[in-house]
Structures are given as structure tokens and as C-alpha cells.
Amino acid sequence: MSTHSFDPLSLHAWQSRLSQPPRCPRLPLLLNGQAIGSVEPHLLDQIVPVENGLTQDGFSMQCCPDPAASAASWQITGDGARAFTFLAQALYTANLGFVRQQWRNEALAVRHPDGRQVASAERGIFRLLGMTTQAVHLNGRSADGRLWLQQRALNKATDPGLWDTLMGGMVAATDTLTQALKRETWEEAGIDLAHVQALHAGGHFVVRRPNPVDGGVGYVVEHIDWFEGLLPDTLQPANQDGEVIQFALLAPAHVRTLLLEGQLAAEAACILLGSHFGLNG
Incomplete structure (x- = not known):
């Protein structure tokens, strides 16, 4: 948005400033088949092997191609709490997306699109994973x-x-x-x-x-x-x-x-x- 056209007394102008698309197309992040967030392409490649995915006690995680499109999605299957504990620790260690600077030792709700809480996760990883x-x-x-x-x-x-x-x-x-x-x-x-x-x-x-x-x-x-x-x-x-x-x-x-x-x-x-x-x- 051009600063010359921005009217600071316009509610619509501020609403537009707070409604912007991502800087590049993002891959959906799914938990047990339900969309819960999104990630930039290749972000999670740095902590999860792309070829075979990742299997841990209670959950698995993999980047799955969409045969009907040229895109893919990251899919978590199993225990969401364990999956997000792993992700939080891995993202903190790698400090991807400045996770350490956003870390608060505070759990927020991970929700399905219908609003149901399906897990909880450290606040510091929510923005990176595009979660609500x-x-x-x-x-x-x-x-x-x-x-x-x-x-x-x-x-x-x-x-x-x-x-x-x-x-x-x-x-x-x-x-x-x-x-x-x-x-x-x-x-x-x-x-x-x-x-x-x-x-x-x-x-x-x-x-x-x-x-x-x-x-x-x-x-x-x-x-x-x-x-x-x-x-x-x-x-x-x-x-x-x-x-x-x-x-x-x-x-x-x-x-x-x-x-x-x-x-x-x-x-x-x-x-x-x-x-x-x-x-x-």
C-alpha cells in the first residue's frame, strides 16, 4: 500500500493494512486431515526429511503431493500434542523464523476451521506455522x-x-x-x-x-x-x-x-x- 494514499483516519484503510496476502504461496498444514495452518515451501524441510517424512512416538509427519494440483501439503497424523511439542523444540533449536524471539512459555489452542480445539502448542511457533x-x-x-x-x-x-x-x-x-x-x-x-x-x-x-x-x-x-x-x-x-x-x-x-x-x-x-x-x- 502506498503511504501517499493511506488515510490514517479511515477505518477501511487500517482494515486493509491488516488484511494482506502472504509474501508467497504457502503449503497447507493439516492435522488428521483438517487444515490448521500453513507454511512456506521448504521451511519444514529443514527439520523433517522430505523423502520419507518423520515418525515419532504417537505421530507422523510428511509432505504429501496433491495429485490433482501442482501443490502439496504438510500432514500430521496422530497425537497433535506430541507433534507440536516436537515441532516447537525443533524450531526453537534451529531458530527458524525467529521462533526464539517469539517464545513465551505459553500454550495457545490449535483449532480446526470450525473452532474446535484439537491440541495446544507453544505460542512462539504459531506465526511460523500460520495457525490461528x-x-x-x-x-x-x-x-x-x-x-x-x-x-x-x-x-x-x-x-x-x-x-x-x-x-x-x-x-x-x-x-x-x-x-x-x-x-x-x-x-x-x-x-x-x-x-x-x-x-x-x-x-x-x-x-x-x-x-x-x-x-x-x-x-x-x-x-x-x-x-x-x-x-x-x-x-x-x-x-x-x-x-x-x-x-x-x-x-x-x-x-x-x-x-x-x-x-x-x-x-x-x-x-x-x-x-x-x-x-x-
């Missing part, structure tokens, strides 16, 4: 109409130093959306979700784009659910996990300036422009 993640955000406002934003830590893998919604975090393998919202609101903002007033669902969107952390070797597929709520004047956000530089309570005009100056993370821009704060007019 889930995230939650909280848009916090004050009674006088100002917005609470956080400035992301400078050591964050994505969007370091940019401004974001009050809270944004991943949904772990053991979380429901509500559990993730509660946990992440405490970890990032030090706020008990029960004290947020008029809490309600704001919207949902899907991010699909090459992973900026690894130069596009991986592919981000992320479902984001965002919520809005009122923070009483007695609540002051206080980060608990070291991932936030500061919080600021800003008038909509100030947030609009951050948008114009390119100081907002793209996901946050979509959420704020999709809310009812009049930032684009």
Missing part, C-alpha cells in the same frame, strides 16, 4: 469521554513504543474469552474487571498479514474480540507484567493526533476508529 490465534482488547473510557491508552514497552516483539488500547492480550489455551479478558486486564493494567462499569462487547475482526517479526516467513491469522467499559475516576491503571511504559487518559482530539502521526498500533487504530468516539470526523 485469538486475542482480546479492552477499550477504556472515563465519564467525561476521554480514553485510556497504554504505550507498549520498547522490548515488545511487535509495535514497540506505539500506543495501544487500555489492554490487549492473547487468549491462552485454557482460557475462555471472559477469562482472558479478566486475566489480561489485571496483568496489563492492574484492574479488576469487576470494577469496570458498563462493560460490553464492542466488535470482532480478523487480522491476516505476513508476520512483521520474522520478515514475513510466518503468517498472522488472529481473531480479535474487543470490549468497551467505563473506568471510574478512582481506578488508575498500573501495569503488572512489565509490558507497558505508561498509561495516559487522553481527549479524543489527542488520540486523533496520535492516529495522524502514526503512533497507534494498527489493531488499536481499527478498534478506536470502530468505536463511537468520533475520531475520524
Whole structure:
């Protein structure tokens, strides 16, 4: 997308930025016959023998040609948990796609296209394998109409130093959306979700784009659910996990300036422009 044509106050422009094809055609990644992700050609060749595949205790993995097309797919058969444990260890050792930099010792759910969880895997390998993640955000406002934003830590893998919604975090393998919202609101903002007033669902969107952390070797597929709520004047956000530089309570005009100056993370821009704060007019 040309920077000359990009309008930072356009929700459509930000949505387009978050909906980009992979840098090259990717091979489907299947678990027991169901698509769960995708990989760049020859990526897994570096850890799995292409000729004969790989057989381990409880699972097997092989690159299978598609006789009806010129493409192929990587197929895992058997115990998904064991397969992803092996893949995580092998990818970490080889540090393919900067897996070590994305490693969090946190398990996320591996899901079939219908949403069923079929396994779990280390968060650090999800982008490289093009597997779908889930995230939650909280848009916090004050009674006088100002917005609470956080400035992301400078050591964050994505969007370091940019401004974001009050809270944004991943949904772990053991979380429901509500559990993730509660946990992440405490970890990032030090706020008990029960004290947020008029809490309600704001919207949902899907991010699909090459992973900026690894130069596009991986592919981000992320479902984001965002919520809005009122923070009483007695609540002051206080980060608990070291991932936030500061919080600021800003008038909509100030947030609009951050948008114009390119100081907002793209996901946050979509959420704020999709809310009812009049930032684009």
C-alpha cells in the first residue's frame, strides 16, 4: 500500500493494512486431515526429511503431493500434542523464523476451521506455522469521554513504543474469552474487571498479514474480540507484567493526533476508529 494514499483516519484503510496476502504461496498444514495452518515451501524441510517424512512416538509427519494440483501439503497424523511439542523444540533449536524471539512459555489452542480445539502448542511457533490465534482488547473510557491508552514497552516483539488500547492480550489455551479478558486486564493494567462499569462487547475482526517479526516467513491469522467499559475516576491503571511504559487518559482530539502521526498500533487504530468516539470526523 502506498503511504501517499493511506488515510490514517479511515477505518477501511487500517482494515486493509491488516488484511494482506502472504509474501508467497504457502503449503497447507493439516492435522488428521483438517487444515490448521500453513507454511512456506521448504521451511519444514529443514527439520523433517522430505523423502520419507518423520515418525515419532504417537505421530507422523510428511509432505504429501496433491495429485490433482501442482501443490502439496504438510500432514500430521496422530497425537497433535506430541507433534507440536516436537515441532516447537525443533524450531526453537534451529531458530527458524525467529521462533526464539517469539517464545513465551505459553500454550495457545490449535483449532480446526470450525473452532474446535484439537491440541495446544507453544505460542512462539504459531506465526511460523500460520495457525490461528485469538486475542482480546479492552477499550477504556472515563465519564467525561476521554480514553485510556497504554504505550507498549520498547522490548515488545511487535509495535514497540506505539500506543495501544487500555489492554490487549492473547487468549491462552485454557482460557475462555471472559477469562482472558479478566486475566489480561489485571496483568496489563492492574484492574479488576469487576470494577469496570458498563462493560460490553464492542466488535470482532480478523487480522491476516505476513508476520512483521520474522520478515514475513510466518503468517498472522488472529481473531480479535474487543470490549468497551467505563473506568471510574478512582481506578488508575498500573501495569503488572512489565509490558507497558505508561498509561495516559487522553481527549479524543489527542488520540486523533496520535492516529495522524502514526503512533497507534494498527489493531488499536481499527478498534478506536470502530468505536463511537468520533475520531475520524
